[in-house]
Amino acid sequence: MSLAPTEPAARIQSxxxxxxxxxxxxxxxxxxxxxxxxxxxxxxxxAPLAVDETTLWSWxxxxxxxxxxxxxxFSILFGASLxxxxxxxxxxxxxxxxxxxxxxxxxxxxxxxxxIWYGDILVxxxxxxxxxxxxxxxxxxTLMIVGIVLYLLAAALQGMLALILPIIPPDKLSxxxxxxxxxxxxxxxxxxxxxxxxxxxxxxxxxxNIGTWxxxxxxxxxxxxxxxxxxxxxxxxxxxxxxxSGRSPGWVYGLMLALGAAALAIVGYQxxxxxxxxxxxxxxxxxxxxxxxxxxxxxxxxxxSLFVLIAKAGIGFLSGPLAAVGRMAFTNYLTQSLIMTTIxxxxxxxxxxxxxxxRPTLWAIVLGVWALQLIxxxxxxxxxxxxxxxxxxxxxxxxxxxxxxxPAAA
Numbered sequence: 001m002s003l004a005p006t007e008p009a010a011r012i013q014s015x016x017x018x019x020x021x022x023x024x025x026x027x028x029x030x031x032x033x034x035x036x037x038x039x040x041x042x043x044x045x046x047a048p049l050a051v052d053e054t055t056l057w058s059w060x061x062x063x064x065x066x067x068x069x070x071x072x073x074f075s076i077l078f079g080a081s082l083x084x085x086x087x088x089x090x091x092x093x094x095x096x097x098x099x100x101x102x103x104x105x106x107x108x109x110x111x112x113x114x115x116i117w118y119g120d121i122l123v124x125x126x127x128x129x130x131x132x133x134x135x136x137x138x139x140x141x142t143l144m145i146v147g148i149v150l151y152l153l154a155a156a157l158q159g160m161l162a163l164i165l166p167i168i169p170p171d172k173l174s175x176x177x178x179x180x181x182x183x184x185x186x187x188x189x190x191x192x193x194x195x196x197x198x199x200x201x202x203x204x205x206x207x208x209n210i211g212t213w214x215x216x217x218x219x220x221x222x223x224x225x226x227x228x229x230x231x232x233x234x235x236x237x238x239x240x241x242x243x244x245s246g247r248s249p250g251w252v253y254g255l256m257l258a259l260g261a262a263a264l265a266i267v268g269y270q271x272x273x274x275x276x277x278x279x280x281x282x283x284x285x286x287x288x289x290x291x292x293x294x295x296x297x298x299x300x301x302x303x304x305s306l307f308v309l310i311a312k313a314g315i316g317f318l319s320g321p322l323a324a325v326g327r328m329a330f331t332n333y334l335t336q337s338l339i340m341t342t343i344x345x346x347x348x349x350x351x352x353x354x355x356x357x358x359r360p361t362l363w364a365i366v367l368g369v370w371a372l373q374l375i376x377x378x379x380x381x382x383x384x385x386x387x388x389x390x391x392x393x394x395x396x397x398x399x400x401x402x403x404x405x406x407p408a409a410a
Contacts, residue, residue: 003398008385012246014244014312015326016326016327017319018304019326020322022329023329023336024373025065028366029071032049035049035340035353036048037186037355038216039184045278058360059359060268060271064264070300073303076231076234078125083240086098097398105393106123108393109125110123115206118213119216123217131225140241143234144237152230154230194354201348243304243308244304253309257305257309260302266291267291273288324377331390339369340365383405386404
């Protein structure tokens, strides 16, 4: 019997619910990078996304509840999918499907990164997937141990400045601050140039996009692959143990939910300290980022526990729309990029609002896109088995067209 994608009735709903929440949450974080220079997206003091006492909530909600947590949850689920699609390494047929799946993901990712938006994660997932796929027959305990080691290594690399800052001589500290300031410096002239490029039309915007993606990829790929590989291995271990599919004891989910809430409180407290420090750049790029870097995975697993419990409780008005968004995560992720670049890029490509909105307005746009995807995903799946881009990707992965339409009722 030839291999085929999982039928809708056989899908694990808790995984789809988590995936739906994750892809919506990713937009909440990415929105600032669509709308303004990356420096403004990273720093809450940079125009045009600078915050004050009245708009601080617009940064806090994104930072505390979504930043790092949703991409981490999505990586956990991707790790599980590597095993679900590829099976054990001894299964050569499934291995071929997984190999083609990752090749096509890399191609889609490059198109997305270069032609649509520089903040692509698909290229990183494809590259990391090619590495982690060789570990899919490891025992869950081994996957978990190696995953934790890689996660901590990536956290150490990302927090290197925080680790070495206490030992930097005071007379050298000013030079470190100057170097950081140079990285984040954005003169009025440069902001005007970027605004003109993104608002003038697609060719100029695409050239800026390609340059930014190249800069980001070359500078961050090594550490990002290490972190993503660790999280994927943790996800694969959690799936093999039955945690992600709801087969763990109820007290385990309760414990993970409590740990996630505690981690969320730590991240929230650190965010308040960042505000008290005036979002000073040296603080924000060192100690100010460590809570989120280290504890985000506990929040992500806490979110996973919450959605397992919601799915098991049969709370359909919550789980149903989120599961539909999750079943179409590939389509919805790429659609988010198309919608956001249409809103913010100019010329024939869109409305040209790049650099024109503040963070509260950005949240209104995000909520609008969420509502659109929560409505259109169930409507589409009422007639089709999967999203349109899922159909393309799976057909290419399995080497033949797979069924898109829902089978007729008996």
